[in-house]
Structure formats: structure tokens, C-alpha cells
Amino acid sequence: MKFTKMHGIGNDYIYVNCFEETVEDPSGLAKRLSDRHTGIGSDGLVLIRPSETADFRMDMFNSDGSQAQMCGNAIRCVGKYVYDHGLTKETTITIDTLAGVKTLWLTVENGKVTAARVNMGKPEFAPEKIPVAAEGEKVVDYPVMLSGKEYRITCVSMGNPHAVLFVDDVDALNLEVLGPRFEHHPLFPERINTEFVKVLDRGRLRMRVWERGAGETMACGTGACASLAAAYVNGLSDYKAELLLNGGSLFIEWDEESGCIFMTGPAETVFTGEVEL
Ligand SMILES: N[C@H](CCC[C@H](N)C(=O)O)C(=O)O
Numbered sequence: 001m002k003f004t005k006m007h008g009i010g011n012d013y014i015y016v017n018c019f020e021e022t023v024e025d026p027s028g029l030a031k032r033l034s035d036r037h038t039g040i041g042s043d044g045l046v047l048i049r050p051s052e053t054a055d056f057r058m059d060m061f062n063s064d065g066s067q068a069q070m071c072g073n074a075i076r077c078v079g080k081y082v083y084d085h086g087l088t089k090e091t092t093i094t095i096d097t098l099a100g101v102k103t104l105w106l107t108v109e110n111g112k113v114t115a116a117r118v119n120m121g122k123p124e125f126a127p128e129k130i131p132v133a134a135e136g137e138k139v140v141d142y143p144v145m146l147s148g149k150e151y152r153i154t155c156v157s158m159g160n161p162h163a164v165l166f167v168d169d170v171d172a173l174n175l176e177v178l179g180p181r182f183e184h185h186p187l188f189p190e191r192i193n194t195e196f197v198k199v200l201d202r203g204r205l206r207m208r209v210w211e212r213g214a215g216e217t218m219a220c221g222t223g224a225c226a227s228l229a230a231a232y233v234n235g236l237s238d239y240k241a242e243l244l245l246n247g248g249s250l251f252i253e254w255d256e257e258s259g260c261i262f263m264t265g266p267a268e269t270v271f272t273g274e275v276e277l
Helices: 026-034 072-084 175-183 221-233
Strands: 002-008 011-017 044-049 056-062 092-097 100-109 112-119 142-146 149-157 161-166 193-201 204-211 240-245 248-254 261-266 268-274
Touching (some): 026 044, 056 072, 072 092, 072 100, 072 221, 072 261, 072 268, 142 175, 149 221, 161 221, 175 193, 175 204, 193 221, 204 221, 221 240, 221 248, 221 261
Parallel strands (some): 011 044, 204 240
Antiparallel strands (some): 002 268, 044 056, 092 100, 100 112, 112 261, 142 149, 149 161, 193 204, 240 248, 248 261
């Protein structure tokens, strides 16, 4: 099977062009090929497929084999892949996902896509739609006991579930310990992506993330959107901010008129290859 390795500020995936390849068991393949010793090495697997309702379809699987509704860094790379490989000549395209159809505006330099702006849709705060097993209209600045310590979380869905915490020093956190405790907490029936955010100022947020099904990644596009939304509703940021992630920056803006969040960031190709299945 042919594949292309791509990343969005270090959040790296294996991309398969399903116009040419057939993938029988994407969940099992994601687990096998994501291994950074016995596989190709990645945060997961992304299938680029035809769509009846949009220009293309993206299906995304974490490195543990679980399928996610949406992936911000991956959708920018899908936009890059389809343009660079001549599957489209358009620079405004639509990609269908389990979180609905997303619109992308591609930045082309020297004939190749270097970045994309994505309409990530509206953040969802209703607990039952995230889902979070909590009462009330929203889960904002909500106390959670974890290993004898109280944390305060704000939960948002960008199609996939997020819990955002505001902390004083993200680099001091032991995510290997803390991350799984949030990911598998009974509050989250479908598990959770957890973002740990330090507010540098109202326009700059430093973020680390423990991703559902992947562990700590270098970046998380949906998580960056959830973090901006959470910072805004907690009165900690303006409606737009630079999100400083381990792998680089994403620019996130919550458009008041449409209620949608827009994400802008780079997309890069690392290498192409073939793998024996
Ligand atoms: N781990 C996430 C999917 C990948 C999201 C992230 N890599 C992004 O860029 O949005 C989940 O299970 O919901």
C-alpha cells in the first residue's frame, strides 16, 4: 500500500489515498503502522476518500485504533494532499467528516499548499453533546477531583470532546500521569482530549495536550479551537488568539457573526512510501 507521511506542526499522520488504495481494517492498520518502532510511526491514520456531499471525505483514526469525529491538523494536510496531487485545482474546497462538512481555504506557494484556513464549525458546550456526565447547561470552571486534588475544567466539543484546564506552568505538568486520568475519568463516556493552557496574555495561549487515543501530541487543532473557546467564555482571552503548541503556532478566531471558529496553520509533507500489508 502507498502512503504519504504528513504533519501539522508536529502532529503527524499516515495518509492513504483511497481513490487508489483499499483499506480493509483502518482501525487495526492505524494501531499497527502508528508504532514508532515496528511501524511507520505516527499519531494515527487518515483516509482520503471520495464523497457524495463534499469535494472529499476524511476519516481519521488515532494510534490506538479509535476513530475520531474530526482532526484539525489532519484536515489541513488533506487539503494539501488533494491539491498537490492534482485531485483538485480549487483553493477553496469542502471536506466531509464525522463532525460534518468543513470548508478550507488553501494557501499555495510555488504550486504547493503550505497552509490552510479551516472553518471548524461552532463549539458545543451542552454536556450531553460533548458528552460529559455532568448537570447544567455548560461545564465551565467545573471542579473535578482527581487523585485527591481539585482541578477546574471547561468542556467543549469541536465534533470531538475536549476538557480545558487553565494552569500556571504547563511545562511542569507530568502529562504521562495526569493525561490518562482525565482521558479515562468516568465523567467522560467517550473519553476526552485534555488541554492544559497557560494564558500568556489575552491574545496568546500556551497549550499542551493529552489526546484521546494518542497520548501527548505536538499539537491538536480541535484542541486549540476548544482552548480558545474555553478561554473566551472564562473571560481570559479575546475572541482570537495565537495558540503556542509544542510543535508551533495555530491562529484561532471565534467569529462572532457566524459563531464559527476558524483555524489557520501550516501543512507539510515529510515523505511518501510503500508498506507491505
Ligand atoms: N485524538 C482526537 C483526534 C485527533 C485530534 C487532533 N490531532 C487535532 O488536530 O484536532 C480525538 O480522539 O478526538
